[in-house]
Amino acid sequence: MKFSNLxxxxxxxVIIAAFSLIPVALLITFAYVPVMNMIQYSFTNWNxxxxxxxxxxxENYKMIFxxxxxxxxxxxxxxxFAATFFQMGIALYFATILSFNVKFKNLFKGxxxxxxxxxxxxxxxxxxxxxxxxxxxxxxxxxxxxxNIIQLWLGNPDIINISLAGTxxxxxxxxxxxxxxxxxxxxxxxVFEASEIDGANRWHQFIYIILPSIKxxxxxxLILAISGAISAFEIPYIMTGGSNGSETFVIQTVSIAFKxxxxxxxxxxxxxxxxxxxxxxxxxxxxxxxxE
Amino acid sequence: xxxxxxxxxxSMFLAGCSDEKTSTDKGGEKEGEISGDITxxxxxxxxxxxxxxxxxxxxxxxxxxxxxxxxxxxxYGGEITPRMNTKDYGDVLLIPTQVPIEDIPSFFxxxxxxxxxxxxxxxxxxxxxxxKVYGIPIAITxxxxxxxxxxxxxxxxxxxxxxxxxxxxxxQKVKDSTKAVPLYTNYAAGWxxxxxxxxxxxxxxxxxxxxxxxxNEDDPFGKGKPHxxxxxxxxxxxxxxxxxxxxxxxxxxTSKAMMGRGEIATMVLGSWAIEQIKSQAxxxxxxxxxxxxxxxxxxxxxxxxxxxxxxxxxxxSKEAAEAWVDxxxxxxxxxxxxxxxxxxxxxxxxxxxxKQYEEQGVEFSLLTPANDGQEGLLDKIDKESEVxxxxxxxxxxxxxxxxxxRKESFDDIADRLNKDWNKARAKxx
Numbered sequence: 001m002k003f004s005n006l007x008x009x010x011x012x013x014v015i016i017a018a019f020s021l022i023p024v025a026l027l028i029t030f031a032y033v034p035v036m037n038m039i040q041y042s043f044t045n046w047n048x049x050x051x052x053x054x055x056x057x058x059e060n061y062k063m064i065f066x067x068x069x070x071x072x073x074x075x076x077x078x079x080x081f082a083a084t085f086f087q088m089g090i091a092l093y094f095a096t097i098l099s100f101n102v103k104f105k106n107l108f109k110g111x112x113x114x115x116x117x118x119x120x121x122x123x124x125x126x127x128x129x130x131x132x133x134x135x136x137x138x139x140x141x142x143x144x145x146x147x148n149i150i151q152l153w154l155g156n157p158d159i160i161n162i163s164l165a166g167t168x169x170x171x172x173x174x175x176x177x178x179x180x181x182x183x184x185x186x187x188x189x190x191v192f193e194a195s196e197i198d199g200a201n202r203w204h205q206f207i208y209i210i211l212p213s214i215k216x217x218x219x220x221x222l223i224l225a226i227s228g229a230i231s232a233f234e235i236p237y238i239m240t241g242g243s244n245g246s247e248t249f250v251i252q253t254v255s256i257a258f259k260x261x262x263x264x265x266x267x268x269x270x271x272x273x274x275x276x277x278x279x280x281x282x283x284x285x286x287x288x289x290x291x292e
Numbered sequence: 293x294x295x296x297x298x299x300x301x302x303s304m305f306l307a308g309c310s311d312e313k314t315s316t317d318k319g320g321e322k323e324g325e326i327s328g329d330i331t332x333x334x335x336x337x338x339x340x341x342x343x344x345x346x347x348x349x350x351x352x353x354x355x356x357x358x359x360x361x362x363x364x365x366x367x368y369g370g371e372i373t374p375r376m377n378t379k380d381y382g383d384v385l386l387i388p389t390q391v392p393i394e395d396i397p398s399f400f401x402x403x404x405x406x407x408x409x410x411x412x413x414x415x416x417x418x419x420x421x422x423x424k425v426y427g428i429p430i431a432i433t434x435x436x437x438x439x440x441x442x443x444x445x446x447x448x449x450x451x452x453x454x455x456x457x458x459x460x461x462x463x464q465k466v467k468d469s470t471k472a473v474p475l476y477t478n479y480a481a482g483w484x485x486x487x488x489x490x491x492x493x494x495x496x497x498x499x500x501x502x503x504x505x506x507x508n509e510d511d512p513f514g515k516g517k518p519h520x521x522x523x524x525x526x527x528x529x530x531x532x533x534x535x536x537x538x539x540x541x542x543x544x545x546t547s548k549a550m551m552g553r554g555e556i557a558t559m560v561l562g563s564w565a566i567e568q569i570k571s572q573a574x575x576x577x578x579x580x581x582x583x584x585x586x587x588x589x590x591x592x593x594x595x596x597x598x599x600x601x602x603x604x605x606x607x608x609s610k611e612a613a614e615a616w617v618d619x620x621x622x623x624x625x626x627x628x629x630x631x632x633x634x635x636x637x638x639x640x641x642x643x644x645x646x647k648q649y650e651e652q653g654v655e656f657s658l659l660t661p662a663n664d665g666q667e668g669l670l671d672k673i674d675k676e677s678e679v680x681x682x683x684x685x686x687x688x689x690x691x692x693x694x695x696x697x698r699k700e701s702f703d704d705i706a707d708r709l710n711k712d713w714n715k716a717r718a719k720x721x
Contacts, residue, residue, distance in 0.1 A: 047392055047395075047675075048373070048390070049373075049376070049390070049391050049392060049395045049398075049399075050392065050394075050395050050398075051395070051398055128480075128541055128543075129541075131541060132538065132541035133537055133538045133541065135541070152537075152538045152540070154538070154540035154541055155537075155538040155539065155540045155541070155695075155697070156697075157692070157697040157698070160540070240480070240540060241480075241482050241684075241688075243479070243482070243540070243688040243692070244540055244688070244692055244697055245692075245697070245698075255685065256678070258370075258390070259680065259683055259685075260675045260676075260678050260680065260683075261390065261392060261675045262675070
């Protein structure tokens with residue numbers, strides 16, 4: 001029997017199955033199976049090497065919730081959370097400006113998106129040099145006469161998280177920017193023309209046309225950014241290794257699992273983090289729904 | 293033929309005999325007949341394409357039928373451990389410290405009986421399980437302080453400081469009269485802080501302390517105990533501003549060059565670092581090495597094992613792999629030339645540099661291994677309690693407290709560590 005002789009519905013089904021086979025297989029192998037394993041490990045006291053894993057029930061979870069210092073590190077996430085709004089603000093600002101006619105538009109787009117393409121490790125090292133005493137930042141501040149407010153940008157425990165969150169903004173802003181830009185350019189040009197005829201200025205256009213049109217995208221970015229803030233890892237890990245009060249929940253999880261050989265406990269912490277992210281996302285979703 | 297060449301030939305003959313004996317012990321085959329392909333995994337990315345290649349050709353002179361290839365890993369512990377969940381982790385490799393000692397037999401081939409091998413090699417007790425040896429240290433290194441003689445001179449220091457007080461005084465002098473950083477902690481890299489741990493035995497003045505006495509103590513971080521005293525010194529120098537200005541942005545590679553240029557007076561490091569720093573110094577003779585200060589009566593240079601080399605349990609050419617291990621330890625001279633230490637083989641002699649200290653009455657001694665029934669216990673308590681004797685986390689906290697970045701005082705941290713230690717100890721016992 002030839003494929004084309006099959007009824008249309010069946011053909012559709014076969015094609016869908018054939019196309020999704022590989023991605024679904026990849027998804028299962030690299031996302032769902034590891035997560036299932038992780039959940040399974042979280043009920044054991046496995047050390048990461050031993051051939052036998054002893055089942056300990058809820059012991060690991062009990063330990064996490066009876067040790068408040070495990071959750072203290074979430075205060076560090078607040079810095080990244082605050083930085084998120086700053087990051088989205090600048091991204092939106094640039095996306096709006098560059099969606100109008102500006103000279104060297106593509107050059108600016110490239111410059112703004114570029115940091116996102118850089119490797120996180122490279123960025124970490126760059127900013128270590130940037131923040132070092134007599135480093136780039138200090139030199140620039142000296143040059144513009146702000147030499148008297150120079151600080152130990154990473155050495156001061158009150159500033160370190162601001163410096164790190166700033167680095168994070170620099171890195172991820174380009175990603176938000178490009179998504180906003182895409183969304184804005186999908187708004188029909190006629191709408192803008194019509195509003196101009198009605199006498200709207202740029203600010204009016206932003207408030208009454210752009211914002212409402214890309215609301216969904218902003219929500220999506222916000223969800224991504226907030227779960228990113230909760231699970232901040234790469235930049236503080238590379239730059240400070242979590243020292244001097246910059247430790248985040250994920251850094252803590254990694255060191256418990258791999259430095260102290262408590263893969264079971266570490267897995268349980270990862271599961272807790274996963275649950276927190278899911279809950280935060282659900283809260284956000286329902287909050288946005290009520291508005292509509 | 294002169295007398296010395298006769299001796300040389302006969303000693304080679306003897307060495308050949310003993311080798312033959314060990315190889316017949318192992319597999320009933322004669323050397324030369326050993327064949328196979330082996331992959332040797334090393335942590336030395338810097339010399340894998342140069343010096344290790346030479347090793348391979350020298351090894352092949354003796355074992356022409358063995359094909360040796362190398363693989364070097366940058367982050368050795370981090371990269372090898374995931375691979376050990378498969379069977380493919382080379383034939384000869386270093387035993388990663390992350391593997392709990394009791395689990396070593398499921399990954400490595402026993403190399404011999406501990407009772408026999410401990411007369412022959414130093415440090416084999418450390419990772420032995422049930423009387424079997426699984427690894428031989430690729431080098432034995434010792435811990436002390438690297439210093440720049442020129443900086444000491446220009447600060448007016450003529451004598452090597454021996455006690456804690458003298459040492460702090462010297463650092464203060466360096467701070468007052470030179471531009472050099474008195475003691476560079478390398479806080480940012482983190483791991484150099486763990487080098488201090490090697491000096492605990494010097495502070496204790498007793499090779500039994502670490503594995504035998506401490507394990508039965510309730511408060512290893514109690515006042516007057518070696519750990520307390522040593523890390524108090526770390527705290528004090530940080531508090532007095534005798535360390536680098538911004539510890540968070542330091543860099544290990546740069547620090548070596550800075551020390552070579554005389555911009556750093558002292559660093560606490562294992563002997564393996566001496567060569568690396570000398571190679572970057574304007575004048576290698578400016579770089580000196582001294583024992584860690586101590587208030588104990590006798591000064592000990594504690595010897596400690598570097599990585600241990602072992603054979604993969606799943607290897608298909610175990611004999612060839614064992615031949616490599618034997619050759620690497622006994623004949624390559626890696627330990628002295630490349631690792632800045634001494635050979636694990638007990639028949640090897642102390643290098644010249646250390647003889648001067650021997651003359652001054654400094655003792656070189658290995659830590660006494662744990663008592664029967666307590667092997668591996670320290671490692672277990674260390675991990676369970678998250679005290680991390682050999683990890684940087686709490687050392688970083690001590691430096692942070694010293695420079696005033698933390699609300700905790702040194703005593704608070706010490707108390708906390710004592711508590712964690714005791715809790716874990718009670719749980720494991």
